[in-house]
Amino acid sequence: MGRAPCCDRAAVNRGPWSPEEDDALRDYMQRHGNTGSWITLPAKAGLKRCGKSCRLRWLNYLRPDIRHGGFTDEEDAIIYSLYSQLGSKWSLIASQLERRTDNDVKNHWNTKLKKRLVAAAAAFPAAPSSRRPPSFTPAAAHAHAHPSPLLPLPAPTVKAETYTYDDFLAPTAGLHDPFAADGSSSASAAVQDPFATEGSSSASAAVQDAFVGEGSTSASAASSGSNWSAVDNAGGFFVDFCAAGADLAVADQFLGGFYYPLDPTLSLV
């Protein structure tokens, strides 16, 4: 015997909402708010809808304080970062973005962001084992802990307030590349940018795209030359960003995930 349905399916409308239904729900919510329960709301609002459907329609669509579509690069970066730390905790991720719903973030990830990473993973084979931290495992990338003992970064935490761009700036101190086997990584290969929206193959563009906007690290990283590789680790996405040359600070933004909110005072041992 299965779970009892939350409402009589034969007695309620299903599928897309009509403008009239939207008006009825919006009007009710603006007059009364949801002071009672979602289950009883449809009857009070004169709607032939399941209470859960009303809740979803209001929270994801009709609510006046939400935005749809048009995700900015900065929002993408935040989503990448939080997904790498939290996994598919869409409500938590959405709570870190202003006026976004979990459904919108989830759809954006599934339709756009994930595909970029899949494409990036396909374009780049796994980094040679000699360039990977010995302790790295795919599970570690999802264990909410930093995958490499070489990188003494704190375990990511979720801020109570909204993230800002500044949370993703790179540290200024010079860090060495923990993936480099001999410390002399080559920047000769032109590589594609897993984050690029239009398949740029420029290494400098890759870095600039990763640090969209006014990121102060983009110019130095771009000028030093960069090397991307992306690895899809058994359902968890791990982007290994290796910057060549002296300016390797940027690479550490991506270790263990995509972007880390970094403590600028940290440095490698």
Add this chain to the structure above:
DNA sequence: AAGCCAGTCAACCGCAGGGGT
């Protein structure tokens, strides 16, 4: 012009967990 296909997104479904009794 018609058919096909891929991308997008609103909506549904079922489960987990919290709170009340």
Add this chain to the structure above:
DNA sequence: GACCCCTGCGGTTGACTGGCT
């Protein structure tokens, strides 16, 4: 502590749309 009800969440589906052949 057990049970029930309700809400919230994440996975999935399916309708719609636009581009391509």
